[in-house]
Amino acid sequence: MPPKRHGMERLEDLPGVGPSLAADLRSLGIGKPAELVGRDPIALYHELCLATGQRHDPCVADVFMAAVHFAGTGEARNWWTFTAERKTLL
Numbered sequence: 001m002p003p004k005r006h007g008m009e010r011l012e013d014l015p016g017v018g019p020s021l022a023a024d025l026r027s028l029g030i031g032k033p034a035e036l037v038g039r040d041p042i043a044l045y046h047e048l049c050l051a052t053g054q055r056h057d058p059c060v061a062d063v064f065m066a067a068v069h070f071a072g073t074g075e076a077r078n079w080w081t082f083t084a085e086r087k088t089l090l
Contacts, residue, residue, distance in 0.1 A: 009033075014067045015076040021063055024048050024056075036071035042089050044068075061086050 011022035014033050028047050030036060041064035049055050065082040069075065 011067075015070055016063050016066050016079045021060065021067075024060070025064075025067075027051060033067070033071050036068045038072065039068050041065040041068040042086070045090075058086060058090060059083075061090060 009032055011017050011025050011030070011033060012019060014036075017025070025036075025044075028044060028051065030039075030044075042061060044064050045056065045058075045061035048060065059079065062079040062082045065086060066077055066079040069077060069082070
């Protein structure tokens with residue numbers, strides 16, 4: 001059964017988001033999945049790189065794209081389905 005976005009409270013409940021990426025999102029001030037609705041995942045990726053002082057693997061942006069997409073639409077997609085789009089944006 002696919003995950004349902006309504007009622008999700010933990011970032012780790014988002015498809016593809018584990019403890020490490022959840023911690024990254026929390027470091028950016030995002031504490032719940034609903035706070036991702038309407039956010040720019042590429043901007044979040046750049047904010048993370050700035051905040052940590054290091055360039056993160058671009059696949060992190062793919063996961064952010066998948067998480068923002070799910071938060072906004074309820075459609076769960078694997079993070080790698082966003083790779084081609086991310087490559088045009090980064």
